[in-house]
Amino acid sequence: MGEARENIFLFIPNIIGFARIILALISFYYMPTHCILAVTCYVTSALLDAFDGHAARYFNQSTKFGAMLDQLTDRAGTACLMMTLATFYPKYTFWFQISMAIDITCHWLYLHTSYLQGKNSHKFIDMSENPIMHLYYTNKNVLFFMCAGNEAFYAALYVMYFYTGPTVLGIGLFKLIALISMPVAIVKALISVLHGIVASLNLATIDINERAAIADKQKE
Numbered sequence: 001m002g003e004a005r006e007n008i009f010l011f012i013p014n015i016i017g018f019a020r021i022i023l024a025l026i027s028f029y030y031m032p033t034h035c036i037l038a039v040t041c042y043v044t045s046a047l048l049d050a051f052d053g054h055a056a057r058y059f060n061q062s063t064k065f066g067a068m069l070d071q072l073t074d075r076a077g078t079a080c081l082m083m084t085l086a087t088f089y090p091k092y093t094f095w096f097q098i099s100m101a102i103d104i105t106c107h108w109l110y111l112h113t114s115y116l117q118g119k120n121s122h123k124f125i126d127m128s129e130n131p132i133m134h135l136y137y138t139n140k141n142v143l144f145f146m147c148a149g150n151e152a153f154y155a156a157l158y159v160m161y162f163y164t165g166p167t168v169l170g171i172g173l174f175k176l177i178a179l180i181s182m183p184v185a186i187v188k189a190l191i192s193v194l195h196g197i198v199a200s201l202n203l204a205t206i207d208i209n210e211r212a213a214i215a216d217k218q219k220e
Helices: 012-030 035-058 064-088 090-117 131-138 140-162 173-219
Strands: none
Touching: 012 035, 012 064, 035 064, 035 140, 064 090, 064 140, 090 173, 131 140, 131 173, 140 173
């Protein structure tokens, strides 16, 4: 008899991923009315993002499904939070829409193009060759700081709709957190745009190579 097939869906990091989705759904449901419960579930879901990666490496259970599940949960979580923020701060709806569009489209395009291009061609643009982007990609502390700062900005905007918090430097704590973390969120959005631009150029290279291959076959 052949070996039993592995059940990818029961891999520990993927089970953590499913728990993230459940927590996110609870958070979405209570976002309009129950701040503390919603924030607790949302933040816990976000923090588990780090644990599933460690679990994948520790148990040797890294999978394409897990990577995609992780990315989609991140994008959906941020998008749903922004949708709620747009209802809380209708004056800034356009900027929430732009931020959400950049986050979803650029990450999807970059991830999809990465799978298509593989690692067997020197013609593709590699952002990690840039010293600044190399730091962003290889230093986990820098990456964590950027992601945490981005989440802190939107989470602070959410919480300050319900609570002012203790006064610090003459303003509410949550507003202060939003002001301090806003530059990080802006820089991360710009990096996402850069991801989208590079992915577009690499995808165009894939198209050129495929069209050239088809043309060569037609000549034969």
